[in-house]
Amino acid sequence: MAKAQRAKRNGSAPSSPYQKPAAAKKAPIFKFNTKIGQHILKNPAIADAIVAKAHIQPVETVLEIGPGTGVLTTRILDHAKNVIAVELDPRMAAELSCVVQGTPKQQKLQIVLGDFIKLESSELKPFDVCISNTPYQREFALRLIARPGDSLYSRLSVNTQFFSKVSHVMKVSKKNFTPPPQVESSVVRIEPRTDRPNISWDEWDGMLRVCFMRKNKTLKATWTGNKVRAMVEQNWITWATINTEAVSEKDWKVLRGEESVDDQAAGEEADAMDEDGDEDMGGGNVSGGDEPDAEEDNTTLRRLAGIKLNKGLIAAKIRRVLDSTGLGSQRAAKCDETDFCTS
Ligand SMILES: C[S@@+](CC[C@H](N)C(=O)[O-])C[C@H]1O[C@@H](n2cnc3c(N)ncnc32)[C@H](O)[C@@H]1O
Numbered sequence: 325m326a327k328a329q330r331a332k333r334n335g336s337a338p339s340s341p342y343q344k345p346a347a348a349k350k351a352p353i354f355k356f357n358t359k360i361g362q363h364i365l366k367n368p369a370i371a372d373a374i375v376a377k378a379h380i381q382p383v384e385t386v387l388e389i390g391p392g393t394g395v396l397t398t399r400i401l402d403h404a405k406n407v408i409a410v411e412l413d414p415r416m417a418a419e420l421s422c423v424v425q426g427t428p429k430q431q432k433l434q435i436v437l438g439d440f441i442k443l444e445s446s447e448l449k450p451f452d453v454c455i456s457n458t459p460y461q462r463e464f465a466l467r468l469i470a471r472p473g474d475s476l477y478s479r480l481s482v483n484t485q486f487f488s489k490v491s492h493v494m495k496v497s498k499k500n501f502t503p504p505p506q507v508e509s510s511v512v513r514i515e516p517r518t519d520r521p522n523i524s525w526d527e528w529d530g531m532l533r534v535c536f537m538r539k540n541k542t543l544k545a546t547w548t549g550n551k552v553r554a555m556v557e558q559n560w561i562t563w564a565t566i567n568t569e570a571v572s573e574k575d576w577k578v579l580r581g582e583e584s585v586d587d588q589a590a591g592e593e594a595d596a597m598d599e600d601g602d603e604d605m606g607g608g609n610v611s612g613g614d615e616p617d618a619e620e621d622n623t624t625l626r627r628l629a630g631i632k633l634n635k636g637l638i639a640a641k642i643r644r645v646l647d648s649t650g651l652g653s654q655r656a657a658k659c660d661e662t663d664f665c666t667s
Pocket residue numbers: 360361362363364365389390391392393394395396410411412413416438439440441457458459
């Protein structure tokens with residue numbers, strides 16, 4: 325039997341050409357691609373709650389990542405000034421476009437077709453709030469909010485909490501999606517901190533990577549292990565090569581074997597400070613400071629060339645930082661984001 329005939333006989337065809345069929349009875353418009361997390365929210369109460377918890381103001385522009393068929397988008401459009409919706413799947417983008425077509429919401433919505441992860445920030449207009457129901461498991465959400473001592477506490481937790489205020493909003497059971505995913509999920513709220521310290525992300529995250537290599541070991545054991553020390557030494561040589569003037573005369577003496585690490589350690593603590601009063605940990609500030617000119621660079625390379633690095637120098641520097649911050653006996657698993665920022 326032809327589809328149209330069958331629909332008529334079942335009474336499901338619209339009685340008027342202007343009447344839209346009831347949305348709830350609609351069969352899926354196309355096969356959802358679960359490989360890119362296409363599990364659509366089917367519970368309107370959950371969609372309402374997610375949008376309500378975002379506290380959208382009428383003057384705000386909202387970025388939505390992964391709008392799908394627009395379950396959240398249409399609700400966000402009820403509250404926001406504008407919505408920018410970035411969708412990977414052209415079929416979903418077309419469906420969303422149909423949903424708002426001919427309604428006042430159409431003017432407020434900009435659909436961007438593409439992979440959000442690959443978008444340059446310059447390709448997006450500024451926004452005030454970001455809402456996204458993209459694929460992730462509850463465990464990921466719990467990692468974001470985990471506190472020191474929790475089994476899920478990790479580098480991700482520290483980074484999230486260092487740069488933002490994060491809270492758990494509600495659990496969402498897999499029964500609320502179509503097709504249902506294999507895992508339960510959670511909604512979290514992440515507010516960027518306004519008082520974020522101005523630090524180098526690469527250095528900060530590099531440090532956390534080492535601290536969380538074995539999060540239950542003491543930081544002293546982690547940082548003085550052979551592999552980590554060798555890596556810090558390598559970084560320090562690179563740093564010293566670029567920042568010749570920041571390497572203290574005392575360090576050069578140790579490097580040249582004219583002074584032992586013990587002599588140096590016994591000296592003034594101030595000797596470990598550079599001219600700005602910062603701890604001369606080296607190894608990290610590879611991109612900092614002015615670019616050395618070619619002559620300086622050659623000089624440094626000549627100074628470093630042929631010198632077998634006195635391994636004790638870096639070990640002593642690591643020890644000094646761990647002792648002065650009191651972090652040596654601590655374990656990453658029990659330190660919070662402020663501990664890692666101790667100076
Ligand atoms: C879980 S569905 C959510 C759809 C809708 N927001 C909802 O709540 O029902 C995730 C949506 O994100 C889209 N998506 C997945 N990865 C994406 C990416 N990297 N960039 C943009 N959209 C993406 C999928 O195509 C899908 O439409």
